[in-house]
Amino acid sequence: MERSSTGRKAVAGQQMAEIMISGEQLRLKLHDGKLIKDRRYHLRTYPNCFIAQELVDWLVSHKEAPDRAAAVCLMQHLMDHDIVHHVCDKRPVFKDAKLLYRFRKDDGTFPFSTEMKIFIHGQRLYEHLTVDKNSILQLREEHDVAYQRSFPGCQLIDWLLQNGEAESRCHGLELCRALQEHGIIRHVAKKHHFFDSGLLYQFCINFRRRRRLSELLNNDDHLNDNDEELTGPTLEENLPDSLYGLCKSPSEEGNNAFKSAVSSKELKVVSSGHRGSLNSLHSAEFMPFVQMVSSTVVGCNPKSVLRRNVTCEELLTPGAPFIKRVLTVIGDALGWGFVVRGTAPCYVQAVDPGSPAAAAGVKVRQFVCQVNGQCVLYLDYRRVSRLVMTGPRSVVLEVLEPLE
Numbered sequence: 001m002e003r004s005s006t007g008r009k010a011v012a013g014q015q016m017a018e019i020m021i022s023g024e025q026l027r028l029k030l031h032d033g034k035l036i037k038d039r040r041y042h043l044r045t046y047p048n049c050f051i052a053q054e055l056v057d058w059l060v061s062h063k064e065a066p067d068r069a070a071a072v073c074l075m076q077h078l079m080d081h082d083i084v085h086h087v088c089d090k091r092p093v094f095k096d097a098k099l100l101y102r103f104r105k106d107d108g109t110f111p112f113s114t115e116m117k118i119f120i121h122g123q124r125l126y127e128h129l130t131v132d133k134n135s136i137l138q139l140r141e142e143h144d145v146a147y148q149r150s151f152p153g154c155q156l157i158d159w160l161l162q163n164g165e166a167e168s169r170c171h172g173l174e175l176c177r178a179l180q181e182h183g184i185i186r187h188v189a190k191k192h193h194f195f196d197s198g199l200l201y202q203f204c205i206n207f208r209r210r211r212r213l214s215e216l217l218n219n220d221d222h223l224n225d226n227d228e229e230l231t232g233p234t235l236e237e238n239l240p241d242s243l244y245g246l247c248k249s250p251s252e253e254g255n256n257a258f259k260s261a262v263s264s265k266e267l268k269v270v271s272s273g274h275r276g277s278l279n280s281l282h283s284a285e286f287m288p289f290v291q292m293v294s295s296t297v298v299g300c301n302p303k304s305v306l307r308r309n310v311t312c313e314e315l316l317t318p319g320a321p322f323i324k325r326v327l328t329v330i331g332d333a334l335g336w337g338f339v340v341r342g343t344a345p346c347y348v349q350a351v352d353p354g355s356p357a358a359a360a361g362v363k364v365r366q367f368v369c370q371v372n373g374q375c376v377l378y379l380d381y382r383r384v385s386r387l388v389m390t391g392p393r394s395v396v397l398e399v400l401e402p403l404e
Contacts, residue, residue: 013183014204016081017119022211023083026064027103033058038303039100046087047305048106052099064213072096074213082111108339108350115182121175122184125165126207142200147188150200157196169196176201304341305349305364312345312377315367315400322367322400329360331393338362340388343380345369348399363401370398 030036030050035058038047056071058064065071075094078084079101086092087100094101104110112120129135129151136159137149157172159165166172176194179185180201187193188200314320329336337355340346348366351358369377371387372395379387388395 009181010183010186010204013115013119013181016115017122017183017205017207018211019077019081019216020083020116020119021205021207022213022216023078023081023103024105025211026078026213027105029062030055030058036103036106041100046100046102048303049087049100049102052095052101053097055101056096059213066214068096070214070217074216075101077216085109108337109352109354112334118178118182118184122179122182122203122205123207125179126184126203126205128163129159130208137203140200142188145189147200147202150188150202152198153194153201154196154198156201172196306342306347307365310345310347310367315345315369315377321403323403324369325361325366325399325401327360327362327397327399329357329362329395329397331395332356336388336395340368340381340384344378346376346379346381346384362397362399366399366401368397368399370396372396 027036035050035054036048037050038045039049039051040046052075055075056065056068059071059074060066060068065074072094075084079092079094082104084094084101084103087102091099129137130149136151136155138151139146139148140150140152141147142150153176156176157166157169160172160175161169166175173194173196176185180187180194183204185194185201186204188202192199194201315322329338332355334355336357337352338348338357339350341349345367347368348362348364351362351364367377368384369375371384372391374387376384376387
């Protein structure tokens, strides 16, 4: 009974992964095709959104959906999984009409649930392991059967420890069991739970495969197709295209990097709690899905919310049109809930309306001057984010807010 329940949870995890990956690939394609942009409606500007009717046209013309009805069904699927929402959150239904919708990844409101953090961590590990020159993913044998891109459980835990992804072998074991429980990895013959031993395991999901949104209509069949042991050529050889190949090269990025102010340690598994083999996930310090796994994708992220460029010198000029505020943001299980961007000065790009940051008074276009008493005015968003992520749960921000 327990194994059956675990199997159902793994399948559900794989289905969620397919939805997340398909949705993210669609988001990047739409940014690349300029369908996502700032739009005005009734004298108000809605940043980084798309018109539902135009999107349905695009999905059908690009063969992402067989017809308009299927396109609407697929987008409703993304809405049901909190990937897309109406810009005012007034419509829970996706309609083929001139209505504005937005990807939650584009406004910082994406919900980082426990399952999502596990998925993100699994994707990050997959990306690192597949590009590592000395990758532990190799052709190996177990009981006279060869398995492509397999790895011994003990070697994965070794890798986690060596790369700072786990604090101890116990924590590494708990993380790997969480990944298996949610369908990210599995025993090659699907006979064993995860053990710190020489038993072989594989990733169940090819995160790099380029997908069409229409595949979600046959999600179960797709999972069954991927459910075969990987004994032939690798998926990367058969399907070289990656989600991240859709984005601009680093030389084209400029200052378009965009990152959530939540922590980079991703996933810390604690030995106490009440969540089955997962036990508990502590302090959910995570970057967003795209930024975590590939720095090359940041060029596809939304453009700056700043109305004009502002220099550090201008901010420090006496009488400049800015007001200083000191804000205390107490993070919750999902982080702090704001997005920072920029080289120097760093500024707030987006704020989750229901987050601790919003409650503390953090607003878009505020410039970050200090974090916990340390001057950050001349630091870029990466270093500012790192200070927030590695600091205490309670973050004291000194910001300069434009007088508008």
